[in-house]
Amino acid sequence: MKEISRSESQEPHNIRLTSLRRALTWLKAGHLDLAMDLLQKLADAAPGDPQIGYALAATRLRNGQASEALKCFNSLLKTNPGHTGALQGRGLCLHSLGDRPAALDAFRQAVSTDPLSWRAWQSIADITPYEDDRIHALEGAADALRVMCQTGGSGRNALIATAEALLNARKPGRATHLLESRASEFKNDPLLIRLLARSLYHQGRFADAFAEATRLLTPVPEAALQPPPAFEPGRATKVLIEIQSILSAAGVTSFLAAGTLLGFHRSGGPLLHDRDIDIGVLRNPEGGPDIAGILRAHPEVLLPAISRPGDRYFGLIHRGVAVDIFLHDKEDHHLLCGVSALPGDIQWRLRTFTLTTASYGERHWTIPSEPELYLSQSYGPRWQTPDPGFASAISSPALYNTDPFARSYYAIVRACRARAGGDPSKASALLRQSPIPLPWPETGADLLPADTRPSD
Secondary structure, X not given: OOOOOXXXXXXXXXXXXXHHHHHHXXXXXXXXXXXXXXXXXXXXXXXXXXXXXXXXXXXXHHOOOHHHHHXXXXXXXXXXXXXXXXXXXXXXXXXXXXXXXXXXXHHHHHHHHOXXXXXXXXXXXXXXXXXHHHHHHHHHHHHHHHHHHHOOOOOHHHHHHHHHHHHHOOOXXXXXXXXXXXXXXXXXXXXXXXXXXXXXXXXXXXXXXXXXXXXXXXXOOHHHOOOOOOOOHHHHHHHHHHHHHHHHXXXXXXXXXXXXXXXXXXXXXXXXXXXXXXXXXXXXXXXXOOHHHHHHHOOOOOOOOOOOOOOOEEEEEEOOEEEEEEEEEEEOOEEEEEOOOOOOOOEEEEEOOOEEEEEEOOEEEEEEOOHHHXXXXXXXXXXXXXXXXXXXXXXXXXXXXXXXXXXXXXXXXXXXXXXXXXXXXXXXXXXXXXXXXXXXXXXXXXXXXXXXXXXX
């Protein structure tokens, strides 16, 4: 009988490993059907292989087959109950199928088995109904990622994830320290520059954030630009109605505010050149309503992890549309609203108003009383004349006790966003509004893309 060599005995394993790598490449590229077909063949040929079983389960989950994926994860956990990836996947399946308590149990098993399972920590933060539990999970994710970053060989993606987690845990000082400690490795990386600028901004270090953001105003190949999603007024109106309905069902009266009111009052709908919808809420003396609690309780709304109860601003993306919700506080004979409680941050002061209703299109909307006075205070006496380059966070007459470096920071990041969207004239207009002189070309042709919301 011929003796089988070691290399010959390993050949089927090597073939499977090569095929598995190919399937994972298809999966990473988004070709789910190709990955699924190959993984199913591998699973049939090698039943019980944990690597193949996990990859097949993950692919089914990404393909929207939560029930089938759950069976795969459960099968894998029978033979390997401590597989944290399978526990995380099981939790995602259960949540997709509407069983939030069981999903939370799965995520908690994952972090109990391995405290460095940062994705499981983040999943707990995403779906737990308890705020203390959510904060604990956000801190768990940040700590786990920080440990991973301190180990040798952690790369750019780990650094980005750790900085984001620290910001979500509201530890911007630690995020700044981490990014500055690794600056020599990624000194010209625009995403890390934006992260460092955001971290500085969240500390109220507006001048430092501005200085860091100016590094984004450098030449960049066109291929590196990532344009933001196009703003669609029709879809935006539907999202506006939906969010206001959610708030109304919780007993909260909201109103059209800022640019959304400007668009509806001037032309009956959202501004064609807008970037989001703006919703206002009057805050009561006790600090309510609890916008964070209302939105997090809704199964189809995902509020950013950085948001907290008591915030005066909530920014989210819902069904592909950016939504800004501003709470207004009464002070003397005025109402104040802004993006954070940091002294010097973007803030507007308006003369006190009550609420009334107005008909725009075929629908009645709640708006501030004396809307034309509101718009004149917010946008100046020429508010009826369209000006696509105007930004209220930079140039509104209603800005109050706002640091000029905070305004200039916004000028840069908004200009970068406009440039990424292929609108250099708007980028130029935004740069010209900066209260701190910016010595870059007025065309805005050399701008890198950047985040648009330091409070996100």
